[in-house]
Amino acid sequence: MAAFEELVARHRDRIYARAYSMMRNEEEAVDLSQEAWVKGWQRLAQFHGESSFGTWMTRIIINLCLDQLRKHKRQRAESIEAMDEESGGVERQMPVVTVNPTAGLERGELRQRIDQALGQLSYEHRTSLVLHEFEEMEYREIAKTMGCSIGTVMSRLFYARRKLAALLADLKNRDSV
């Protein structure tokens, strides 16, 4: 148990960060992190070292978060973003953001803006982005994790990036006014 405690101490921030990026709620992210560590302990015998322990634990937290997000989705109406995606995609007509909206920002400020922008994406778009950018997963892996086609992953990722760029530009414009 002492060795497991050490592993928790070493990877707890990474696991929490993944949960927080996906859930956008501190309390829920903490609870899910705890659940992930308990599951990790229970399934420890299944870990054979094909990937690093941190990566293995990250898969557990991603699956827990996806389950939780699906539950949330069932409980509420479809988000506007999801409707956009299904109705043909406004991202195709969005004007290209030519000026880097994050240029010149301090680290803390940049983080805050991205945080704000990520919070405005639907869970499908945010998760696609998180898995691709932070977990460095390929399209195929994301599709498998999220239970959708590669085409859907590409479409969600594209929308998420374009929307994020537009939101960041908007925040920059509001600041400069």
Added chain:
Amino acid sequence: MDYKAQLKLQALLDGELPDGEASAATKWVARDREAASLLEELRSTRGALAGFEADVRLPESREFFWSKVEREIQRLETPAPKPARVSYFTLVRRFLVPASAVAVVLIAGLMLIPPAGSTGRTVAAEIETALADSGVFTYRDYSAGATLVWLSYPAEDEAAEIDEMGTFD
């Protein structure tokens, strides 16, 4: 630029295009300003996200968080308490009580069911009793579920005896 081309541009950025397609896409970007600016936007968004999670920290101390995890692990690993051992008498009683109730209901039901061949009309049947006192007669109406017991008083035998003794009057 159509949607398919936009997604191809993204795949180029993500390194998801096969070599042949990738070099063709790179040439296309080099001569198409619209494609080049979209690729630049996608690239800069990706750059903004890099390192975003580096500062995210679990907002609970190591000891507190571990104590919660440990407690939950121990709770799940503690076997559920075994049910108290039930005595033989209790088991028999558990069986006998419902069995008795079922038996009572069955008997009551059988008593109410008219015998086979009953037409439903009011049929009174006289039942010969095994009593020594022949002054008692029992009638049962099956359709009405009624039983009538006829007691003659004084009993006919008794009345005869009294007459013989001459004490009745």
